[in-house]
Amino acid sequence: MVGVSDGPAGFQAIREANLGIVLRTIRQTAPCSRAVVAASTGLTKATVSSLVADLIDRGLVCETGLVTERRVGRPGMLLTIDGSTLVAIGLEVNVDYIAVSAVDLLEREVLSRHVEFDASSAGPEACAARLREVLLEVAADPLLRDRPLVGASTAVPALIDAPAGTVTNAPNLGWRDFPLRERLTALLAGSPLEGLPLLVDNDANLGAVAEYRGGHLARTLDLVYLTGEVGIGAGVLMNGELLRGASGFAGEVGHIPLLGNGPLCACGRRGCLESLAGMDTILRRAVPELVPEGPVRGSGLGELVAETARRAEAGDAAALAALRTAGTWLGRAVATLVNLLNPSAVVLGGYFVPLAPWLLPPCRAAAAAHSFAPDGGGCRIEPSALGLSAAARGGAMALIDALDTGALPLPPATAA
Amino acid sequence: MVGVSDGPAGFQAIREANLGIVLRTIRQTAPCSRAVVAASTGLTKATVSSLVADLIDRGLVCETGLVTERRVGRPGMLLTIDGSTLVAIGLEVNVDYIAVSAVDLLEREVLSRHVEFDASSAGPEACAARLREVLLEVAADPLLRDRPLVGASTAVPALIDAPAGTVTNAPNLGWRDFPLRERLTALLAGSPLEGLPLLVDNDANLGAVAEYRGGHLARTLDLVYLTGEVGIGAGVLMNGELLRGASGFAGEVGHIPLLGNGPLCACGRRGCLESLAGMDTILRRAVPELVPEGPVRGSGLGELVAETARRAEAGDAAALAALRTAGTWLGRAVATLVNLLNPSAVVLGGYFVPLAPWLLPPCRAAAAAHSFAPDGGGCRIEPSALGLSAAARGGAMALIDALDTGALPLPPATAA
Structure with a gap:
């Protein structure tokens, strides 16, 4: 061994x-x-x-x-x-919230929180400070207070240098080259969580881990998880292993070029998938009078998504057209994934889930139309059942998995 | 073990x-x-x-x-x-040729042949008969005559059910659901090659194997090989392993949708990469008066490619425009590969090689422009040094590799 x-x-x-x-x-x-x-x-x-x-x-x-x-x-x-003692905590920072999930050794979720937070306006330093607060609050929660912590993971919608714990580029947060693990480690010094093992990874990767380990398509070996936020990322599992690529930057489906001279994307390019089917674009078209000038940001995003669903339900033409268009672009992106990767399943996560009744039909139709393999190579396209905490939960599960492989320091024996 | x-x-x-x-x-x-x-x-x-x-x-x-x-x-x-005894034979069928490569146990090429053959006009049965003839001729060649054969591999530009040895769909050959291995096995019955182990696989996959094992980017763990024929396929190696997907249909880069309402593709869809940057499209624009009506087929393809290169060299406007446009589309496809897979290298093979001086600059520019990771995630885009026999050679190398893993019957001890 x-x-x-x-x-x-x-x-x-x-x-x-x-x-x-x-x-x-x-x-x-x-x-x-x-x-x-x-x-x-x-x-x-x-x-x-x-x-x-x-x-x-x-x-x-x-x-x-x-x-x-x-x-x-x-x-x-x-x-x-023993599911009654140790827990791992997963956090996710996104444009408009911080999600928290704590998981025990049996990978049961023992705590889940959704904290509204305008991460893109706050900037990276203030966000790191808020993550520290959330982490200390959660660790002190009666559900976790007496349980030893394995570690804490933070998911970010970004290119991540995971070994270094650095956020290389998060266009929707406006962060570049921010050493998040290093900052969190420094901020936790002197607190009860000083020295806690910290991981930082891409939100889509950790969402894929959560789907693989606990979603309704669990143990699907070739699976792609798509985050549905202002940004769109892909976590790709091939043969049960995360596909990270040569420098850890694989899965950036949000920036595949789909339309020459298309709309401007947050990354500065035109016609990326994100600029055609990201939440910013969907909401601007579906509920135009509720969306301010400039990019959609801040903590009202969930409410705007819910309003879009209500209007689509009521047959509102603008909402239905926005969802049909976005679903069709999403389907072309899924066809690209099918043609290149031939997965068994593509799972739509995040805010795509409440909008799935309207996104899925045009998405499935476009994916089938543009897939080369017969029957899309057998690929299913399904909404996630894990909601907005998928990446947080996946991060906690990744810590439990790291414990099994001996990759983290095991907690020392307690003086019983 | x-x-x-x-x-x-x-x-x-x-x-x-x-x-x-x-x-x-x-x-x-x-x-x-x-x-x-x-x-x-x-x-x-x-x-x-x-x-x-x-x-x-x-x-x-x-x-x-x-x-x-x-x-x-x-x-x-x-x-x-012992490089002096056993050899493996690799064949490749393409639209306009059959390529042959024989490789010894040290993976040195001991024989290489290029046989002009109009495979798309011939149809699958006549092509199988021609493959049998070529195989028997090569096995009887003085270079191979006294050497025991490990097996023979056939590469086809198609969706392949590799375990069954069946060609599921080869749009540029016009084949569907053709049991190639079964037919070749039957055709070799009664010949000196009766019972020879036969493999059938996708041409791009085997081209990637050849690049990984013997190209000038050999041992690049995360590598994509693009075939440059009438069709365009991708062989994807991630962490040194072929990425095949859930049903073996991964790597169909030729059919990713790049342009809504684009030109008609051989697969029946519109705007696939192949319809924008495949040899058919390039030649039709570069040397229009030499290309007959209907799809470019048959054995004159290599000559038309050479003429395109001559005209580009001489500054012919139509040839240069055709190559610039195709190179740009190829670059958008490479950006899609970079964003999704983050490879260290993308290798352009087949007829892309003689056209590389004109394809590469616009290809590299478009790939850089549409890649999300800084500096394209470090991805190099290079022409192959293996020429039109890459897939044939890769197939022979795959047989040698199978020998190492005990996956093929080892040749019995000879009565010395």
Whole structure:
């Protein structure tokens, strides 16, 4: 599993890696006995017993009852993941809100918050300060207060340098080259969350993780998740793995060029998908008298989307035309995804969900018309069931997954 | 490496798999001793010695000299791949030619042929018959005559059901649901090549394999190869693995919709990349008086491409305009690839290569203009150095690779 190295540092690294391996094995096969874990991992029973004792001390694993099969020797206890202790927190910053989701080791959501926040007007420094506040409030919430935290993840609609935790370019927030993880780490110094592991990733990538691990198309190996915000991003899972590309910048479906001399996009180009089917464009056409001059920003976005849905429901011509046009462009983009990637499913997320009854028919028609493979290569186009917290929840799930692979420091054993 | 199963069938399967593992290890570390192979694979020295003896008998491995390092015991012989025996043959059918490439175990090309053939007029049955003839001729060539064949691969510009060996849809050949492998297998019955393992795959996928294994951008992990024929296909390697999608239909870049109400494409849609930048469109505009009515087909295509290059060289306005327009559309398609996949390199193959001096500048400019990531995410756009035999060579290389992974029957030991 891990190369043997001499000295105590090497020994500790192997033990941490083996803790992750045992944790993952128990997650996959629970309830299971120590003997089954030993057989599955190739570790000796003595090593497994020692590692399991450590995982129980750390609140990751618990015993759940006696093995019932008849066997030689005294009966062993069955092991399972302890969903009652550790949690991971996921945050998402978007143009008009901060979403929060906390997930336990069984990937059950134990807390969810939607905080209205005008992130694009606030700028990156004020937003980092607000993220710190939200994080401290959530950690102190009675639902989480006594539970150790695995870490916190922040999803941003942006090109992200994930290893560095830097936001390279977020056109709809107006941020460039902002070292978000570094700033959050500094802001949390001296607080109860000092030293908490922090991840930063693209919102569409984390939305795709949430769909894959817990959406209604869960375990669909070749899946694309589309964020439906002012921006449109794609999280692409191929064979169950996130497709990140050579420098981590894959999935920028919002900026594929669809129309020569089309409308101006926030990125400065013309005719990008986002300028044709993003929320800004949809709302400006659907509820024109409610949308101020300049880009749609701030915390009224959700209300404008709801008003658009109400008008479409009532048969308002402008709202219906706006949704039909946007749905058709979205379908051409989906056809591009189908032709290039041949996914089993494309999931529409975010604000696309409440508008799906009107977006989906023209979207599906255009996608079918422009897909080369027969029957769109079998691709389904469905609305997400995860709502606006998908990326937040996916980030929390990614932290739990990192725990299994030993990629994060495991929480130390508590002095029981 | 392989799960232990009881009975002789299981033992044989394990031995075949271990032969592949030892072969791959020797390929990666040659020249190397048996001891190094044992240490790298975890197999015992006795097992390695027995497997190596078998590989030497089969003509896959040879001894190359004494280990020179001082060590205890008698010196061992160094092992290396035997490039002098086995070969794999790759064929490519395209609209106007059949290309052939034979590759040895060291992936050196030992034979290359270009056969003019009007595959679209001939239809699939006559084409299969011609492929049989070409295969038998090549196998009987003095360069290959006494060398055992690993198998033969056929690349087709089409949606391919690779596991079944069926051509699902080849619009530029006019084939639909043609069971090519089954037909070739039947046609080879009774010939010296009866029972030869046959693969069928998409031409762009196999072109990407050739670029990855032997092109001037070899070992670029995130690479897209674009075929430049009447059709345009993409072979996408992400992290060194072919991206095939849920049903094997990924990479159909030729049919991404780029222009609403654009020109009619061979697939029946309008405004596909192929209808804007495929050879048919380029030639019709560049050398209009030489192109007959109806689609450009048949074996004169290479000559028309050469004439286009001559006219562009001489400053002919129509030729230059045709290439500038096609290059710009190609650049928009490359920007779409960059935004969605973030590759390190896009390689232009086939007939794009002789036209690259005029296609590349507008292509690079449009790609940069429409890429969201700074500096196109670092993506290089380069002509292929492999010419029209790239897909044929890639198919032969894929067969050699399959040998390493134990996926093909290894050739039986010859009675020496």
